[in-house]
Amino acid sequence: MNLSDKLGILHQLYFATSIAILPTCRAVLRSPSLLLRPHALSRVFMVHVWSQFGPGIDENTQGIKEALITPNAHGVVLDVGAGYGHTAKYLQAERVTKYVPLEPNVLMHDEIRKHAAEHGFTEANGKLLILSYGAQDTNLINSALGGENAVDSIVAVLTLCSIPSPKEVCESLFERVLKPGGTFVYYEHVQSPREDVAWWQWFWTPLWKKFFDGCCIDRPTHLWIDAMPFWAEKESKRQEDEPEGHLFHHRIGKYVKKA
C-alpha cells in the first residue's frame, strides 16, 4: 500500500465535510433540536454528501449495475437503502411489477420519487412503494408488502456497510422477505482480503462511520452472505479494475434462493 492508499480517505472526508457542513449548519439554525438528535443530524449531513457523491458514483458504476441489476431484478424489487433511487434506471419496467425502495432517510424520498418516475415507476400507476423503514424492520416490511416472502428480487448497492447487525439483518431479509427462487444482487465495499489493507480499514472505520451515517468499511459482508444456507446458486467476485491497495474494496454478487 502506498501512502495515498493509507491516508487518501482523509481527503475524501475533508471533501465531503466541506460540501455538507454549511447546509447542515443551516438546517441546525432552522431546527436547533437537531443538536440533541445526533442520528437525525447525521442523516441531514448524509443527504448533502450523497447529493454530491451519489450521481458520480452511479455514473462510474453504470457498467457494473447494467450487468448485475438489469438482467436479474424482476417482479417485486426491494432496493435496500435506496438513497436517491439511482437503482430505478437499471430496472426494466416490463419485468419489474413493483419497485420498492427501502430508505429510512425520508429526506431522500422526493428524489427517489423523481428518479423512479423517470423510469416508469410511480405511486399513481401502482409500481412504486417507498418504505421509510430500515433493513432491520423485517416485520414492518412484510406487513407493507402484504405478507412474508413477497419479494422476487433484493438489490443492495453500497448499503450493507451501514445497516445495524448486518449478519442477522441479512439473514432475516433472505429468510423472511425474499421468495423461494428469488434473486439477491449486491454491489458493496467490503473487508479486503489483504491483511495490511484490512488493518487500515479497521483503523479508519470508527472515524468514517461517525460522518457517513454508520458506514463501516471493514465488514466481511461477502463472506457472511456466502456462508448463509439459503442459496441454490451463488456467484461473487471482486471489482477487477480496482487497485488491490484500495481501502474501498468492492465486490459484486449474485445469488438465487433455494426454491
Ligand SMILES: C[S@@+](CC[C@H](N)C(=O)[O-])C[C@H]1O[C@@H](n2cnc3c(N)ncnc32)[C@H](O)[C@@H]1O
Ligand atoms: C451510501 S448510500 C447508497 C444509496 C444507494 N443504494 C445508491 O447506491 O445510490 C447508503 C444508504 O443506506 C441508507 N441506510 C442507512 N441505514 C440503513 C438501514 N438501517 N436500512 C436501510 N438503509 C439504510 C442510507 O440512508 C443511505 O441512503
